[in-house]
Amino acid sequence: MDKYEAEKIAKQVGETLRKIRKERGMSLQQLAETTDVSKLTLGNIERGEANPSLTVIWKIANGLSIPLSFLLQENEEVKISRKHRGNKVLSANEACTLEPMFEGTHHGSSEIHRAFLKPNSEYKPGAHQLGVTEYVTVMSGEVKIKIEDEYYHLYEYDSIKFSGDKKHAYINPTSSTTVLHFVMTYSNS
Template sequence: MGKTNHSKDAERLARQVGETLRRIRQERKMSLQELADITDVSKLTLGNIERGEANPSLTVIWKIANGLTIPISLLLNEGKEVLVSRKNEGNNVVSTNGACTLQPIFDTPNYGSFEIHRAFLKPNSEYSPGAHQMGVIEYVTVMEGELKVKIEDEYHHLYEYDSIKFNGDVEHAYMNPTNSVTVLHFVMTYTKPTS
């Protein structure tokens, strides 16, 4: 029996993330150890990712993007123009705990200043990405269901079509308090680091 579409997609995503990561690391003339130091991801794991031998979780992808100060969509970008982005087509990245599935929409082809995602948060679950790199602003709209957003020590309860904007460079978490999937629309903007 052949491989399922899901496992083929996971292999393709792993290859793509690996190739992109190696290209960025080489462009910046960094060793794997230097990359490990700034991302807090082990050298072994980074090596496996670059070779396409590991399917990194959303948490690891965030750590890499934060360390390199790039949008996560840059790591997921296939480099082809996309005119229509349909649900469940393209790349899916799942959080370590399996609670959140993120789908980048219209991947930015280079070091973009914003990115758009769909996200699906499982019933009665929580996704905690932690703090992102400095200058990230998140705009989140609930497309279906309910969402509780914890930003540092403050909670915000959102319902269908409610939106929230906040600085993503602080500790934050998303909680689905219902028995149904919550569907979210994310827009994330990035301020380019000054060097």
């Protein structure tokens, strides 16, 4: 991701976050308590001075009970989502690149992502907010998904559905990048 793209995403996330916070009549302190993200970090994000990691964006989305893609939305009537050209966020360990696709223009009840999981790596989003259902399809490669204490091994074009509010992780056991397609639904939106 180039510097311009990172700045654009940071500005977009900040503007959207400020809008949501004001709509809900929340102070930065209340937002910090709700999301478990520091007031200083949230202020920097709102001003577009920080490019938040995927972990921080998930904390904010979970705390506000909104789809992650809502924070990254772009207002366009027709949109094509091309690989590696849209918004993207990295997991804290940079093992996973998540590309939100077809963001909604309001607090939506579902979202779609494409994800690229590096070879021999693990992405641990943890548990999402209550009511999230994840639908994951392996588009290329393979993945082991750990949900609570159970492992599920999926291969190309295999799909799985599970409650995203359970602790889970994605493991790429191969020496090639795994490409995943996510659909996430939110029953409490």
